[in-house]
Amino acid sequence: xxxxxxxxxxxxxxxxxxxxxxxxxxxxxxxxxxxxxxxxxxxxxxxxxxxxxxxxxxxxxxxxxxxxxxxxxxxxxxxxxxxxxxxxxxxxxxxxxxxxxxxxxxxxxxxxxxxxxxxxxxxxxxxxxxxxxxxxxxxxxx
Numbered sequence: 091x092x093x094x095x096x097x098x099x100x101x102x103x104x105x106x107x108x109x110x111x112x113x114x115x116x117x118x119x120x121x122x123x124x125x126x127x128x129x130x131x132x133x134x135x136x137x138x139x140x141x142x143x144x145x146x147x148x149x150x151x152x153x154x155x156x157x158x159x160x161x162x163x164x165x166x167x168x169x170x171x172x173x174x175x176x177x178x179x180x181x182x183x184x185x186x187x188x189x190x191x192x193x194x195x196x197x198x199x200x201x202x203x204x205x206x207x208x209x210x211x212x213x214x215x216x217x218x219x220x221x222x223x224x225x226x227x228x229x230x231x232x
Contacts, residue, residue: 097230107224114219119208140221148214149175156203170194
């Protein structure tokens with residue numbers, strides 16, 4: 091269970107999308123969740139424990155991608171994203187550790203996408219990178 095702003099998000103360990111670990115280059119997270127063949131609404135909770143902004147040109151984009159390919163070898167689309175970095179770099183001017191939430195649904199363009207994964211895009215002069223955990227959760231209970 092994760093609590094944020096008086097809302098409780100429920101999840102179990104099968105919904106952990108990314109365990110702790112530093113990311114210093116663009117890459118997909120190895121964990122791919124099978125959401126089933128039905129429509130899903132939820133949230134991805136990101137707990138950022140460290141984020142590097144030494145030169146002010148770093149930008150980190152955490153994307154939630156969905157696909158109907160279990161390996162993402164076929165079409166994938168982004169259904170949620172958050173950008174960390176300086177506003178001059180097109181980010182949300184977020185440069186501090188903390189908890190962040192991305193809400194999503196897996197239906198786009200009248201198609202339900204079965205599989206989900208996180209992908210991190212890293213750009214700029216990066217020395218250490220970003221460290222975060224990510225977990226998919228049901229919609230919050232008030």
